[in-house]
Amino acid sequence: MKFGSFLLKRLLLSIFVIFGLSIVIFIIARVVPGDPARMALGPRAPEEVVQRLRQEMHLDKPLPEQYFYWIRGVLSGDFGRSLVTKRAVSEDIKEFLPATMELAIFAGILMAIFAVLLGTLAARYKDTWVDSLIRTLSYFGVAIPAFVAAIIFMLLFGYYWPILPVLSRLSPGIIPPVRITGLLTLDSLIQGNFVAFWDAFKHLILPSVALSLGGLFQEARITRSAMIENIRKDFLSAERGYGIPERVIMFKYLLKPSLIPTVSMMGLDFASLFANAFLVETIFNWPGISRYGISAMMHKDLSVISAVIIVFGAIFVVANIIVDIIVAFLDPRVRLSTSRGI
Amino acid sequence: MKNQENILLNIKDLHVWYRVYGGYLKVLNGVHLMVREGERVGLVGEAGCGKTTTMKSILQILPPGDFHIPQGQIFYKGQDVLKMSFKELQRLRSREIAMIFQDPTAALNPVFIIGTQIGDVIKYSAAFEENEHKETIKEQSIKALKEVYLPDPERMLINYPLQLSGGMKQRVCIAMAISSPRNLLIADEPGTSLDVTIQDQIMRLLNEIVEKRKTSIILITHSLGVAKEMTDRIYVMYAGTIVETATPEVLFKNPVHPYTKGLLASVPKISGGGITKGIPGKLPSYLNPPSGCRFQLRCEQGDPICSEKPPQLFEVEKDHLVACYLTQR
Structure with missing residues (x-):
């Protein structure tokens, strides 16, 4: 192929x-x-x-x-030595990157699921109160920066109605799982340490939701408009006219072509999560790489700055390659045009 | 003559409006159209006169949320489509009527292979549930593709629409429409977006299918020649109203409505005479259509009564109806 x-x-x-x-x-x-x-x-x-x-x-x-x-x-894998932590930069990255990865992956999953869900709902119930509600929420979601949302969440769920932890990755007293991937939820799950898993999961909720909001609502809006555009296409009228049931049309023939712009956008949004993670990590005292990178910039810790940016660059590139693969899977026009030169 | 009594489809005084910024586009303004069982009906008229809107109304597949039907009825086998429950509508679409669209490229979903698309059409139609031979969906798909003379149907199933030519795509669309038996086919200018030679092949194919299956068909076409060859009766449409209907012989020999006359005069003759003068002017605005006859602004035989109220269809002779005050002078 x-x-x-x-x-x-x-x-x-x-x-x-x-x-x-x-x-x-x-x-x-x-x-x-x-x-x-x-x-x-x-x-x-x-x-x-x-x-x-x-x-x-x-x-x-x-x-x-x-x-x-x-x-x-x-x-050769040697990024030099940090002038601040006095350790090898590669060691520091190994320690801090998984925390941010966990946050970003979780935020990315939230983003993907809820963007498609809300976008589909808004398109399906276009011009009803459902649509208006989702659109109004979208304005707020896109306009409120992640760190403001983080502070609001912290106040709401950590202070006024304290149901979720708001600091660091694990509660004190919880025995952390043995490090395998560095993602606490994954490691604890692998080792069957459900106490640690549940605690780590609860710690993840607020920061990842705060981090995901901007991209989530942006993508929800893109999904909505793609669906509304496609719903008026002839092929949809034709499929409806052949007597194919509404649910098959909605979740198969309408959803697939409408997801293409959303997925393309998601690649960029996922990568920018790492940039936005800095303030969220600072607020939630999350020992992640974004916070580490920014503190290095304050101290002009050259090796760390370069290393962190190279890592972010690599993540950006990988995320976009994955997105390309998904888009090619969704859209034969992309896949076939690479071989047919259309 | 076909059976006079078995009326399959009867559209009465259909009005369809499109919601736009600043009001409604009053596109259909009282369409009357009737199809008898086994009858081949042609529908001609210039682009934008509401032919496709009328056809999409029959299946209730106008873009959702944008249209409004203030009055009218569409009776199919005596039952009003506009009052059908969702289930009845589903039955109508999957067993009774199938539509072939003008532009096959737009009518096929670009991100699914042909096999999936035709497979789903078959899966949700009568052909699958009532198939005596217990053929699989794939076998039935291949059978339908063979029926429209597509080469290598097995391979066709795994192709995406963009891998096919326009003519092949239209054949696929026809295969979908005929994959299960239907009583009425609607062909919306099935050749217009294709090359002339391909267009010809598609029309032949359609003609063959209609002859073989004895289904009724509504054929929308720009070509009066095609309409004359392939249909038993022709409706002439102008700006959302039916202005004249007759058998092709009568219509070509004895057109009454000024628009029909203009339309017939617009056909370039192969024997020469250059480009015809056509009908001066253009379609009226649908946002603020003139009261009365919608053709009055382009009509050379206008009368004060024309702008008072729209003329009704008047039977000048058997099966020849004209909506023009000229008939009553």
């Missing part, structure tokens, strides 16, 4: 994208004013110690040479 070669092409292309990203982020991180060695050691460190650290970090070399040292390390 020609679709395989299309995918291969996409993969090769994305390697170039990430390579380009690495150059850009490397340069930007270094041209920003401020001396990382001095910031790491503090204002009272003697100049020769600072000078030695600069040499260790190759900061005294010209930029291309610095890049060479850095990329050589990255390719």
Whole structure:
């Protein structure tokens, strides 16, 4: 099948994208004013110690040479050492990334399910109160930033009506599962530790809902308008005219073509969850990579900044390749045009 | 002559309005149309005069939420389609009437393979439930595709519509419509979006099916020649009303309504004479249609009475009805 070669092409292309990203982020991180060695050691460190650290970090070399040292390390899995945590960046990423992944994946699942559900309902009951309600909610959902929603949720469900935990990933006193994937819910489930699973799950709810709202309602609106557009198409009239039952038309012949724009949008939204995660992680004291990355930027922790951005870039690329696969599965026009050149 | 008494479909005074910003488009303005059992009826008229709207009304498949039917009845075998329950409507669509659309590319769902689409049509039709040979859906699909002379039907089933040519797509649509026996076929300009040669093949195919199965058909067409060849009776439609109906022989020899006359005069003759002058003017606005006869603005024989109230269909001779005040002068 020609679709395989299309995918291969996409993969090769994305390697170039990430390579380009690495150059850009490397340069930007270094041209920003401020001396990382001095910031790491503090204002009272003697100049020769600072000078030695600069040499260790190759900061005294010209930029291309610095890049060479850095990329050589990255390719062998060594992202350097964090100046703040004093640990290998790769270690830090291993620790912080799964927390954010768990949050983003959960938010992504919520986004996908509820966007399609609400969009379908709004389209099905167009111009009724159901539609108006969903559309009004959408305005709020799209307009309210994730961190504002996070604070509101925290107040509502953590303070006025405290039914859900609002800080960190696990309650104190709960024995965490042995680390396998780093996703607490998954790890605890694998090990049959249901107490930890339930607790970790409860911790996930508020931050992931806060994080998902923007994308969720945006996609719900896209689903709604795609459905309303398709419902007027001749093929739908034809299918109805052949006596195919309404539910088959709704959930098969209407839903599939209407999902294409939603899924395309979801790839972008899923990736931007990681960017939005920063404030949500800060508010819910979630030990994730977005928070880690931003604190690194405050401290001009070069290795960490570059590494976090490369990781985000890779996630973005992978998410979009997955979306391409899903879209190609939904839409034969995409799949076949790669082999027929239409 | 066909059986006079067995009326299959009888549309009476049908009005259909489309809701738009700023009011209603009053598209259909009292359509009367009748199809007897086994009869082949042609419907001609210029683009935008409401032919497709009339046909979609019969099956109640107008885009949901956008239309309004202020008055009229559509009797199918004596029962008013507009008053049917959902279940009765479903039965009408899956067993009694099937429609073939003008543009096969738009009428096939782009994201499903042919096999799925024709399979579902068969699955929810009488042909499947009442099949004596207990053929599978796939076997019946292949049979239907063979009947419209599609090459390699087995392979056709796994193709997406975009892998087929326009002519093939229209054959698939016809296969869907005839995959289970129906009493009435509605063919909405089935060749218009295709090449002339393909158009010809499609019309032949349709003609063959109608002859073989003895089904009734409403054939919408732009081509008066096709209508003359393939139908027993022709309805001429103008701006949402039926202006004249007669057998092809009578209509071609003795047209009464000025619009019918203009339409017949617009057909370019192969023997020469250049491009005909056609009918000057255009369709009236449906948002604010003129009161009275909708053709009055383009009519050369207008009269003050024409703008007072719409003329009713008047029987000038047997089976020849005309909606024009000229007949009463």
